[in-house]
Amino acid sequence: MKGVDRMITSYEIFVPTIMGSGSSLRTGMKLRSFGCKKPLIIFDKGLKDVGIADVIVENIKSAGMEIVIFDKVLPDPPDILVEEAAEIARTENIDSIVAVGGGSSMDTAKGVNVLMNNKPPIMNYFGVQKNLLPGVPMIFIPTTSGTGSEVTNMCVITCTSRGNKDSVVSPVCLAKLAIVDPDLTLGLPPKLTAATGVDALAHAVESLTGGQSNPLSDALARDAIRTIAKWLPIAYKDGSNLEAREHMILASTFAGMAFTNALVHLGHSIGHTLGAAFHIPHGIACAIALPEVIEYTAKTESDKVRMICECLGADVEDNATYEEVGSTAREALRKLIKSVGIPNLKDLGISLEDAVNVAPKITADAGLAIAPYRITAKRIAEMIKSAYDA
Amino acid sequence: MWSKLSIDMEKLEIKKEPIEKEYKELGGRALIAQYLIRNVPPTCDPLGSENQLVICNTIFAGTKLTTAHRLSIGGKSPLTGGIKESNAGGNAAYQLANQGIKMVVVKNIPKEKGLWFAHIDSKGNVSLEDANIYKGINNYEFVEKINERYGDKVAVISIGIGGERLYKSASIQVTEFNSNHPSRAAARGGLGSLMGSKCLKAIVIENPVEKYKVEYADEGKFNESCLKFNKMIAAGAKKDPFHNFGTISTIEATGANGILPVDNFSGKLFPEYQEVGVNKFMTNLSARGGRNKIPCQPGCVIQCSNCYNDKDGKYLTSGFEYETIALFGPNCHISDLDAIAQMDRICDNLGVDTIETANAIAMCMESGKINWGDSEAVISLLKEMEDGTEFGNLIGNGCEAVGKHLGVERIPVVKHQALAGYDPRNTKGTGITYATSPMGADHTAGLTMGRAFEDAGRTAQAYVSNKLQVAICFSDSMMCLFAFAHAANNLPLLGELVASLYGGEADFSRVAAMGVKTLLTERQYNKMAGMTIEDDRLPGFFYKDKSFATGSKFDINDYELEVLFDF
Numbered sequence: 001m002k003g004v005d006r007m008i009t010s011y012e013i014f015v016p017t018i019m020g021s022g023s024s025l026r027t028g029m030k031l032r033s034f035g036c037k038k039p040l041i042i043f044d045k046g047l048k049d050v051g052i053a054d055v056i057v058e059n060i061k062s063a064g065m066e067i068v069i070f071d072k073v074l075p076d077p078p079d080i081l082v083e084e085a086a087e088i089a090r091t092e093n094i095d096s097i098v099a100v101g102g103g104s105s106m107d108t109a110k111g112v113n114v115l116m117n118n119k120p121p122i123m124n125y126f127g128v129q130k131n132l133l134p135g136v137p138m139i140f141i142p143t144t145s146g147t148g149s150e151v152t153n154m155c156v157i158t159c160t161s162r163g164n165k166d167s168v169v170s171p172v173c174l175a176k177l178a179i180v181d182p183d184l185t186l187g188l189p190p191k192l193t194a195a196t197g198v199d200a201l202a203h204a205v206e207s208l209t210g211g212q213s214n215p216l217s218d219a220l221a222r223d224a225i226r227t228i229a230k231w232l233p234i235a236y237k238d239g240s241n242l243e244a245r246e247h248m249i250l251a252s253t254f255a256g257m258a259f260t261n262a263l264v265h266l267g268h269s270i271g272h273t274l275g276a277a278f279h280i281p282h283g284i285a286c287a288i289a290l291p292e293v294i295e296y297t298a299k300t301e302s303d304k305v306r307m308i309c310e311c312l313g314a315d316v317e318d319n320a321t322y323e324e325v326g327s328t329a330r331e332a333l334r335k336l337i338k339s340v341g342i343p344n345l346k347d348l349g350i351s352l353e354d355a356v357n358v359a360p361k362i363t364a365d366a367g368l369a370i371a372p373y374r375i376t377a378k379r380i381a382e383m384i385k386s387a388y389d390a
Numbered sequence: 391m392w393s394k395l396s397i398d399m400e401k402l403e404i405k406k407e408p409i410e411k412e413y414k415e416l417g418g419r420a421l422i423a424q425y426l427i428r429n430v431p432p433t434c435d436p437l438g439s440e441n442q443l444v445i446c447n448t449i450f451a452g453t454k455l456t457t458a459h460r461l462s463i464g465g466k467s468p469l470t471g472g473i474k475e476s477n478a479g480g481n482a483a484y485q486l487a488n489q490g491i492k493m494v495v496v497k498n499i500p501k502e503k504g505l506w507f508a509h510i511d512s513k514g515n516v517s518l519e520d521a522n523i524y525k526g527i528n529n530y531e532f533v534e535k536i537n538e539r540y541g542d543k544v545a546v547i548s549i550g551i552g553g554e555r556l557y558k559s560a561s562i563q564v565t566e567f568n569s570n571h572p573s574r575a576a577a578r579g580g581l582g583s584l585m586g587s588k589c590l591k592a593i594v595i596e597n598p599v600e601k602y603k604v605e606y607a608d609e610g611k612f613n614e615s616c617l618k619f620n621k622m623i624a625a626g627a628k629k630d631p632f633h634n635f636g637t638i639s640t641i642e643a644t645g646a647n648g649i650l651p652v653d654n655f656s657g658k659l660f661p662e663y664q665e666v667g668v669n670k671f672m673t674n675l676s677a678r679g680g681r682n683k684i685p686c687q688p689g690c691v692i693q694c695s696n697c698y699n700d701k702d703g704k705y706l707t708s709g710f711e712y713e714t715i716a717l718f719g720p721n722c723h724i725s726d727l728d729a730i731a732q733m734d735r736i737c738d739n740l741g742v743d744t745i746e747t748a749n750a751i752a753m754c755m756e757s758g759k760i761n762w763g764d765s766e767a768v769i770s771l772l773k774e775m776e777d778g779t780e781f782g783n784l785i786g787n788g789c790e791a792v793g794k795h796l797g798v799e800r801i802p803v804v805k806h807q808a809l810a811g812y813d814p815r816n817t818k819g820t821g822i823t824y825a826t827s828p829m830g831a832d833h834t835a836g837l838t839m840g841r842a843f844e845d846a847g848r849t850a851q852a853y854v855s856n857k858l859q860v861a862i863c864f865s866d867s868m869m870c871l872f873a874f875a876h877a878a879n880n881l882p883l884l885g886e887l888v889a890s891l892y893g894g895e896a897d898f899s900r901v902a903a904m905g906v907k908t909l910l911t912e913r914q915y916n917k918m919a920g921m922t923i924e925d926d927r928l929p930g931f932f933y934k935d936k937s938f939a940t941g942s943k944f945d946i947n948d949y950e951l952e953v954l955f956d957f
Contacts, residue, residue: 007942007943008942212848212849263849369842
């Protein structure tokens with residue numbers, strides 16, 4: 001590359017967001033201001049058990065709404081379940097959707113919205129879709145600090161017939177409003193706090209080093225990394241610390257906004273593939289080889305990896321080589337990930353051989369299209385090996 | 391069993407023998423790569439006796455698979471100095487397959503001056519005939535004379551004076567199915583001059599009395615899969631603008647987004663691009679008794695070819711394609727479709743590549759030798775080529791030769807071969823293909839337009855270029871790319887077709903592996919010929935000058951190019 005300036009970029013700013021402790025109590029009011037009368041409220045049973053769902057349902061009812069509930073959300077939402085929820089939505093003639101929960105609830109809601117006016121099955125719409133018929137207004141209320149899904153246009157669905165995960169990328173997947181209320185995350189247990197927190201971290205560091213990063217996504221990602229480095233260990237140790245929860249949910253939303261612009265790459269390809277092969281939760285699967293992934297990007301994205309080191313408080317000499325920058329970032333990321341008890345592959349009881357054998361599958365993941373430069377299965381296998389018991 | 395025809399121009403003899411076992415399951419580009427790396431020293435003089443001209447059929451030759459009769463021609467390129475496979479439509483591959491001939495190799499050069507043509511008669515007898523009476527005769531007239539001599543059922547592979555004069559832009563022309571116009575070209579890389587260096591004017595193939603029967607591992611299974619495949623391609627073709635209009639339809643997309651090259655890849659837009667677009671083309675066809683939806687080979691369901699007549703309704707040219715129109719048109723600031731059609735005809739007749747020649751003409755405009763948009767001056771320069779003037783001969787050696795001679799700074803070539811009709815700043819994946827393809831700047835090696843996130847953006851471009859370059863390596867070994875484009879939804883079917891024809895596992899990875907192996911073999915050949923990573927770069931001005939249409943530069947990281955073919 002001969003004296004190239006920063007490429008022309010477009011800033012994708014999709015979803016208006018209200019944020020703050022107690023903000024979820026504005027849901028009913030907001031729905032009414034959108035002119036909605038009959039929302040479909042989507043969540044999983046767990047949220048009902050902890051009492052979060054009931055409060056929001058009551059809040060919506062008190063705004064004079066007729067409600068329809070779909071509370072059968074599953075992790076890694078399967079396409080058939082999404083199609084079932086969409087069938088209910090169409091039959092009940094709902095005019096809006098409220099999703100409460102983690103990524104699975106929001107992905108289910110997005111899938112339902114795609115199918116409001118586009119014929120099922122959902123698998124027909126995997127990929128970037130520019131011409132889908134619009135659905136209904138949606139409000140997303142995250143209850144974890146990880147996915148950032150409330151501000152993205154991507155909907156990740158498990159394709160049961162093909163046995164893999166795929167995604168619909170479309171304006172139809174966008175919420176009309178995100179309501180980000182840290183109160184809803186106060187009861188998250190430490191393990192889930194850690195697993196979702198490192199997912200947000202992965203969004204941020206991959207956004208920063210991906211082929212489509214721009215100054216806006218860089219700024220959001222840097223802030224998210226700094227915040228996560230400082231507050232995730234605190235939220236992990238003391239889940240009732242509202243200040244830590246506030247910072248973490250903010251970082252998660254910022255990281256979501258960052259990767260809406262910049263997209264994620266190899267770390268998520270490894271995460272999706274390991275997750276599917278060994279049934280590892282998404283956040284943990286994405287964190288496993290994340291330090292190695294960022295080290296690999298240092299070859300062409302050395303400046304960005306320096307930023308990551310700086311955000312993590314790891315010192316890098318001015319004249320450091322890209323290898324040194326990469327290894328510093330790897331060590332700093334691993335330290336942070338370990339500090340919140342994220343297990344490695346060995347801890348998870350997976351054999352080295354099995355783990356390494358997944359490498360060729362990873363190279364078939366579409367996420368590699370966005371990686372900074374081409375990587376072979378052999379090199380990915382080396383990364384997995386390095387991460388195995390680290 | 392398939393035959394191989396060996397033509398030894400030193401001994402002036404032809405041998406027909408069974409094809410070697412190692413090439414039995416290969417065809418097209420894959421066969422050429424494997425043959426050349428074993429038989430032609432990479433450092434040889436491309437116009438010397440060590441180089442060989444290879445002409446071959448695809449792996450599906452002789453079957454009913456649509457567009458399986460694409461003709462591949464290869465050798466060490468006189469233009470790029472590297473490996474070259476250039477493929478063409480027309481009826482020659484079909485006729486060769488009917489004769490049971492999978493490949494023809496032309497070796498050595500005659501001890502004494504002369505000109506010959508190879509003749510394959512209806513009984514399968516092969517002979518070398520004196521062609522001195524055809525010396526200096528261009529393709530259209532040559533084919534007429536051959537038709538007078540052998541009837542109109544023959545297929546002809548020939549060179550015009552471009553090849554005879556060893557122009558580095560010389561093409562090998564192939565007659566089109568039904569019309570017999572020599573308008574299908576293996577155009578790129580100067581293979582016409584390689585044929586010329588062998589003093590071989592043509593290969594004339596008669597229709598055999600007895601048609602060769604392909605040996606199948608499981609004929610019933612093959613026919614079943616083949617029917618399914620052909621139906622899928624035909625269904626795809628229905629909505630394909632290449633079928634409904636022709637490749638000229640590409641201009642409707644490229645003209646609006648800065649991909650169409652204008653004024654020697656200046657990066658500007660060309661406001662009058664629709665003057666050379668689909669509406670004008672279709673209006674002219676219908677008003678003048680021209681036609682589109684013409685199959686260039688038997689059994690093609692894409693039918694992208696055409697017959698374009700002049701104002702008086704007289705035949706002017708056929709196989710009139712987007713690249714010719716883009717490069718003689720907007721890239722030379724010309725918006726007169728009839729003038730461009732005339733240029734196409736002249737090039738086909740002389741047997742020179744329209745892409746290389748049009749880029750060479752743009753050099754003349756850039757340097758001020760002739761004015762932008764002056765189509766009459768272009769025709770005069772092409773006439774100089776025909777007359778063999780000093781400057782005409784220079785044009786014959788292509789864009790880089792002319793650009794350097796005239797002191798032009800912006801010379802759009804990679805590996806000495808001129809860029810096709812797509813500005814690499816605004817379809818960056820295509821730019822990556824231009825830079826890294828073993829063929830030199832060649833859009834057919836992996837045109838990524840519309841396949842990455844944003845044509846003028848960087849994201850995913852290298853990934854898409856890599857995927858396409860591999861896919862095209864196997865597509866070029868099996869069929870026409872335009873048919874293959876509609877096969878993407880059922881690639882496993884290709885595995886089934888290969889297995890029912892040759893036996894073994896019905897596994898698509900066999901096909902994909904053939905693509906990867908071909909690409910790596912070609913890269914290795916070029917490396918042995920002396921090419922380095924520095925040869926895998928675009929000209930500097932694409933990195934430096936912004937496209938005026940989009941503000942975009944070619945900003946792909948060198949390292950991304952270096953590791954593009956790490957498998």
